[in-house]
Amino acid sequence: MSQASDKTPSWMTLSSDSVMVALSKPVEMNGVVCDRLTLRAPTVRDVRAASAAGVGDDEQRELMLFASLAQISTKDLESMALKDYQRLQAGYFRLVQEDEL
Structure with a gap:
């Protein structure tokens, strides 16, 4: 894997316990x-609660999880531009990926 693909985008600030997305x-x-x-x-607990509330709807589960982690409503997330929601998804997956050895 090249270094370019591992580089954090300029709109993302990643730490061990959070990710901020511009x-x-x-x-x-x-x-x-x-x-x-x-x-x-x-x-x-966050993941389990979102899974239980999502009842087999992966999109709803993700919305509920992100809303909980950001302390906003799902309606607020739904009003975001798709580009920004995709940035949020990318940030989340960077946050939870396994650290390299």
């Missing part, structure tokens, strides 16, 4: 206009 356009979340969104690292 949005391409501001969006209202919890009544406040935001230009970035932070997801905390999930726990097993």
Whole structure:
């Protein structure tokens, strides 16, 4: 794998316990206009709760998980531009991937 594919995008700030994603356009979340969104690292409890509430609907499960991790509503996530939601997905998967040895 090349170093270029391992490079963190400029719109993503990754730490051991969270990922911050800069949005391409501001969006209202919890009544406040935001230009970035932070997801905390999930726990097993977070994943189980989202899976139980999603009842076989993978999209709903993911929305519920991300909303919980960002402490916003699923409606706020649904109002995001698709490009920004995809950034959030990329950030989440970077956050939970196994560290290299």
